[in-house]
Amino acid sequence: MSDALRISDKLRMSDTWRSWSRAAVTLLAAAVLYEALARSGWFAPALMPTLPKVGGTLWGVLIDGSMIGHAAATLYRVLFGLALAVVAGLPLGILMGRFRAGENFILPLASALMPIPSLAWVPVFILWFGLGNTVAILIVFYAALFPMLLNAWAGVRAVNPLWLRAAGAMGADEQAMFWKVIIPGASPFIITGLRQAFLRAWIAVVGAEMLAASDFGLGWVIFDAKEFLNADLMLASLAVIGAIGFLFERLVFGSLERATVLRWGMVRAAKG
């Protein structure tokens, strides 16, 4: 029994090791291909910089602190907008889930506004609020609001009616019902909503920064670098954007999920 276990463990280990090594080989091959293309001279070196050059640029802007400043500006806009979306979307979504009148009023408006891409509002918001932080934050708010709203609504509606009746039978009053049953019951949906909201917000902020050229932010760096044909700086900021998005997705939301819904056993309960 234990032998079989150990063998299957070993198999799994070699499996992970194998897929990691395959991934490394693939990426190395892609890098070599790119490097060969960049050095072949078919394309202008300004448009297709070699990898050491991109790495050097990335290192340079990280050391002199300018990239960190841009990343901080972008993160400030994303988190501000996301916080606004949570503050507005969560109560509205819960209201929609709990009261028929709320649902009847908000749902048609939300389904009409949702298919409009947030970036379509950029020119409108620029005229209303001027260039700068406000536009970027509001665009992030618009992009993040709907996933938050709809997931909170779906979550409250998906709370098992049996739990509500059980809590009612055990004498829970409205307040206890809300905090102890409905909110934890809806939490897997709410966390999913937060995750989707962040992904949308992350796309929206980069686009908004490109279009509503303020002087700071990762999107602005990429767009500005285009004017000066700095492809190395563009690729370096792309790497930073990807890294931050990946870190948020994996570390922040992953650990949030582990600390809340997984620990409460809500994910299994919601599925079962």
Place this chain on the structure above:
Amino acid sequence: MTDTALSLGDIAQGEPHWRVVWRNVFPFLVVGAIWEIVAHLGTFPPRLFPSIETIAAAFWRLTVAGILPHHAFDTLLRLGAGFALAAIVGIAIGIAMGRSRRAEDIFLPLVSIGAPIPGIAYAPLFLLWFGLGNTSTILLVAFVSAFPIIFNAWTGVKAVKDIWVRSAQAMGADDPRLFRHVILPGALPYILTGLRLGLAQAWRILVGVEMLAAVPWGLGWMIFGAREFLNMDVMLAGVAVIAIIGLALEKLVFQRLENYTVVRWGMMT
């Protein structure tokens, strides 16, 4: 408390048709009335906050002159071209990844690295490489919408039940038949989900890319260009057209497609 226990299905039942319509129209009337009051109050300059009749007039003027349909047509053409490219390439790569271990090892690392970067961030790079205009726009739309299509096709092929494959093989199905009659229908719900996500992704990015890529026609460019002349009525008319197209894509294209295939084959209820 009974409110929360109701399922979605019984909202629509047992209610006369006109009440359903009224219920859906009422919120728009309220918001429209508030908009009108604010617009006519004159707190904001009318150039920046036009009344609804001004927006409707701009909409009508541009539609009759054929300008708005031309913009919308070009946008849809780009969406269609980019999305078709993404669908063909994405489904092919996704299915290859699901069927062959080698393809999975090759593509999965590349896809996992490319996916978390927001598509619009690539826009300046594509503009630099492929120039301003249609080529960059279509390629970028295709690139962005390919990721969810690849991921879902891959998952779908992997999720086909082993027992179906084995029973088909036991009954003597050869590889092409196995693929056409077992794997493809089995993976189809996932593939359709991927296409749907991909189209939504493409739509979200396209308007923004049109603003950046300076294409001669297109709704994004129309809105962005109207900003220079403070034509807020034209901009809001453009946003309204974008909303209509987005709604139509969701209601007409995908819900239909799903009904015709997946539900009819009994793969999903």
